[in-house]
Amino acid sequence: MQDAFAEESQNRADFGLLVFLEAWASHQNGDEDLRDESLARLKELRPDFAGIGKGDDTLVLVETGAAPRKLGDGLDHSYFVYRRGKNIAMDAAEVVRAGEAQRAYRMEDIYWQASTRGGREVDKILQGKAQFKAGTGAVGSALADGVGAYNDIAGASTAGAAVGAVAGVFLIVSSSTKPQADTRYWSSLPDQVHVLTFASQGKPPEMTARFLKGDQPAATPEAAIRCDTFESRKTLCLVRAY
Numbered sequence: 001m002q003d004a005f006a007e008e009s010q011n012r013a014d015f016g017l018l019v020f021l022e023a024w025a026s027h028q029n030g031d032e033d034l035r036d037e038s039l040a041r042l043k044e045l046r047p048d049f050a051g052i053g054k055g056d057d058t059l060v061l062v063e064t065g066a067a068p069r070k071l072g073d074g075l076d077h078s079y080f081v082y083r084r085g086k087n088i089a090m091d092a093a094e095v096v097r098a099g100e101a102q103r104a105y106r107m108e109d110i111y112w113q114a115s116t117r118g119g120r121e122v123d124k125i126l127q128g129k130a131q132f133k134a135g136t137g138a139v140g141s142a143l144a145d146g147v148g149a150y151n152d153i154a155g156a157s158t159a160g161a162a163v164g165a166v167a168g169v170f171l172i173v174s175s176s177t178k179p180q181a182d183t184r185y186w187s188s189l190p191d192q193v194h195v196l197t198f199a200s201q202g203k204p205p206e207m208t209a210r211f212l213k214g215d216q217p218a219a220t221p222e223a224a225i226r227c228d229t230f231e232s233r234k235t236l237c238l239v240r241a242y
Contacts, residue, residue: 016045017108017193024059024197027052028234049105056197058204058235060225062093062104064211065191066242068111070183079126080183082115085191090211090218090241095196095225097207104194104209111191190240202233209239 023038039051066085073081094101115122123133208222220241227237 014045015108015113016042017195019045020049020107020195023052027056028232046105046107049107052197053199055199057202057233058198058200058227058237060095060104060196060198060207060237060239062095062194062196062209062239062241063190063192064088064090064093064194064241067185067187067189067191068114070185072183073124074126079124081124082111082122084111088191090213090220091192092212092214093194093239093241094210094212095207096210096222097205101210102196104196106192107195108193109191110189110193190242200235202229202235204229204235204237207237209241211241 019038019042023035023042026032026034026038035052042049065088068085069083070080071083073079092106093104095104117130117132120132122130124131204227207225207227209225210222211218211220218241223239223241225237225239227235229235
């Protein structure tokens with residue numbers, strides 16, 4: 001949602017993984033028109049993605065790397081910055097089935113999504129404003145929005161004016177405080193998400209994931225891929241590199 005309503009329009013709503021999942025859900029529902037509409041949008045974001053096969057009924061999701069981090073920075077750690085997860089030894093994967101390996105497509109960079117607003121990389125977020133690495137751009141401040149709203153109330157009546165005045169004082173006092181930045185983050189998120197689809201008629205073979213760093217095998221054993229097949233013979237599989 002932050003990406004979709006970003007002030008900066010470049011690469012707005014560029015969360016390719018969500019568009020892909022929308023296309024996959026429509027494909028599984030047999031709604032070809034909606035699927036093709038979503039795939040057309042996805043093509044604009046991921047032009048090298050091969051698409052979904054007509055008979056594909058199995059989706060493998062592969063997660064690699066550690067979650068993007070929020071770190072306190074500046075005087076008294078009053079603002080936070082985004083950094084990529086630490087010690088990422090694997091950033092690609094192959095799915096091995098029936099003795100053959102097929103590269104999973106890197107569909108999403110979670111760090112990029114966490115650290116951008118409308119395609120511009122965020123350097124720091126401080127007191128309701130995002131400051132960008134390239135040029136200047138400000139996201140609407142909750143303080144400014146609140147003052148505007150109470151000014152509207154104040155113009156409505158004498159009682160409203162009193163409410164607006166008191167609220168304005170509280171907002172001004174609030175704006176002068178310097179709390180430490182909230183650096184909690186969703187630590188179980190991956191760094192990258194990769195996808196692979198194929199047809200299995202509800203009977204996916206035993207599969208493993210072979211993790212890579214770039215194009216070189218990572219120094220980790222292959223991991224078993226867990227699959228769940230539903231009554232409709234549609235299958236969802238998941239494996240994590242960590």
